[in-house]
Amino acid sequence: MPVYQFAITHKPKNNFYQVLGYSLKQLCRLDEAATIYQKAIHIKPDNFRNYEALLEIYMLQNKWSEASVYLRKFLQINTDYQNFGIKRGYAKEKVIALTYDDGPTIYTKQILDILESYQVKATFFVVGKNIEKYPELVKLTLARGHELANHSYNHINMSVASPELIKSEIEKTDRFLRQLGVTSTIRFRPPYGQQSPELLKLLLQMQKQLIMWDVSSRDYLQKHTQESMVNRVINHVRNGSIILLHDRFSKTVKATEIIIKSLKARGYSFKTIDEILT
Numbered sequence: 267m268p269v270y271q272f273a274i275t276h277k278p279k280n281n282f283y284q285v286l287g288y289s290l291k292q293l294c295r296l297d298e299a300a301t302i303y304q305k306a307i308h309i310k311p312d313n314f315r316n317y318e319a320l321l322e323i324y325m326l327q328n329k330w331s332e333a334s335v336y337l338r339k340f341l342q343i344n345t346d347y348q349n350f351g352i353k354r355g356y357a358k359e360k361v362i363a364l365t366y367d368d369g370p371t372i373y374t375k376q377i378l379d380i381l382e383s384y385q386v387k388a389t390f391f392v393v394g395k396n397i398e399k400y401p402e403l404v405k406l407t408l409a410r411g412h413e414l415a416n417h418s419y420n421h422i423n424m425s426v427a428s429p430e431l432i433k434s435e436i437e438k439t440d441r442f443l444r445q446l447g448v449t450s451t452i453r454f455r456p457p458y459g460q461q462s463p464e465l466l467k468l469l470l471q472m473q474k475q476l477i478m479w480d481v482s483s484r485d486y487l488q489k490h491t492q493e494s495m496v497n498r499v500i501n502h503v504r505n506g507s508i509i510l511l512h513d514r515f516s517k518t519v520k521a522t523e524i525i526i527k528s529l530k531a532r533g534y535s536f537k538t539i540d541e542i543l544t
């Protein structure tokens with residue numbers, strides 16, 4: 267990194283700033299990273315990657331007005347973009363977050379029992395209509411100390427939904443979670459990972475973090491077996507990784523146990539999204 271600091275001092279260039287900003291983010295030095303990306307914007311105001319990076323940093327820090335300012339600037343140069351949000355926890359330690367989307371389902375209880383037997387906490391991005399079907403499972407998830415988060419009400423593709431529909435999908439699921447006893451921050455992950463600038467605008471207004479992932483198990487693809495899922499996850503994790511799984515497949519139940527055992531053996535510990543981001 268000092269090489270890049272030197273390079274910037276002698277010949278300020280956008281890509282030097284980007285490498286330095288990226289490195290600082292990996293080291294969890296978010297304030298310094300933000301300053302560097304702002305300098306990059308000064309040099310190259312039309313490079314949308316700098317705005318994307320700043321949006322993630324400000325969202326990680328819950329700095330909503332700063333994030334809104336950079337989203338506005340971003341939209342002046344790029345109106346069609348789908349890759350916002352928090353992709354990793356950028357932790358210094360060997361910690362990772364297991365996240366399960368689309369539940370609760372008939373497999374959720376089995377996953378909860380495996381997590382319990384290894385004393386692992388995870389985060390569940392639940393779908394509103396499934397909460398209505400299995401409220402007891404949501405209560406059990408909460409009682410066992412896991413984090414509950416919002417994955418819309420009807421599991422719709424939000425990149426093509428109106429702002430009004432997006433808002434009602436999110437608010438409805440939040441209401442169900444509150445009714446079932448969730449008192450902490452409720453984060454959001456869009457179905458299929460599909461987003462739009464409208465979705466991000468709304469989330470910033472609601473002061474809600476958009477949580478993506480940096481490691482997908484790809485359990486939703488039929489060709490991926492329990493074994494290939496496990497290998498994908500184990501070979502891609504880094505400090506602070508957010509791992510995408512779905513508690514609606516029997517192979518994911520079995521894979522969960524192997525992932526936990528393998529990563530524990532490699533010195534990783536497991537946190538909720540809330541723990542990994544704070």
Ligand SMILES: [Zn+2]
Nearest residue numbers: 367368457458
């Ligand atoms: Zn989903």
